[in-house]
Amino acid sequence: MLKVYGRSDSSNSAKVYWLLDEIGQDCERVDCGGKFGGNDQPGYLAMNPNGKVPTVVDGDLVVWESNAILRYIATRYHAVELWPEGAAERAAIDKWMDWSATTLTPPLGRLRKAMKAGEELATTPVFAAFGLLDKHLADNNYIAGNKFSIADIAVGANIHRWTLLSIEKPELKNVIDYHRRLLERPAFVSRIAQSLT
Ligand SMILES: N[C@@H](CCC(=O)N[C@@H](CS)C(=O)NCC(=O)O)C(=O)O
Secondary structure: OEEEEOOOOOHHHHHHHHHHHHOOOOEEEEOOOHHHOOOOOHHHHHHOOOOOOOEEEEOOEEEEOHHHHHHHHHHHOOOOOOOOOOHHHHHHHHHHHHHHHHHHHHHHHHHHHHHHOOOOOOOHHHHHHHHHHHHHHHOOOEOOEOOOOHHHHHHHHHHHHHHHOOOOOOOOHHHHHHHHHHHOOHHHHHHHHOOOO
16 A cells, blocks of 8 residues: 555645545555654655655555656556556646646745735736636546546645735636636545635
8 A cells, every 4th residue: 555645634635635635546655754854854755855745656656746756656656547648648737736736836826825924025926827727627627627537636725825815816707617616526525625724
């Protein structure tokens, strides 16, 4: 059974628990990071030198970086519905996963951190990324087209956090409709909507 190091209130760890629920696979959860600590300990750093969560251990294999973990788990359990085998279908998913990790999540994280600290921060990169997503979702029910995939799992926590963002923000109808579609999935509700602030 996979061992997952990561607290359930971390968005990157929650993605892993969400995928496992979607495909009906159990794991051994090791609460780690945040108030649980442990991720600064030598044993943990030997597995994941970044000192971040999540980290997944599968026998002798260690995987870190949440999107790499999603791809590993989907491949390992042959979840072809969520991670098809064709190169073109994979590329359509993968590009959005990388976009999420580089363009969507980091500015949103910085904005949330600044807001918590009561500091001012330009909203431009966050609004630009969500605006782009809104345009994309006008013609696509899901991130990689018309089927739910691991790209939705990579992006979903950000969507939840967009809805919680308590600032004046553009009304992004397609993003909100997409959020409603995600809320129809029990695993999104329990792992993201009910677990992340
Ligand atoms: N790019 C990494 C980011 C990992 C990351 O920043 N994780 C955060 C939680 S979401 C973390 O470990 N924070 C420190 C902590 O929880 O103690 C990934 O996607 O896995």
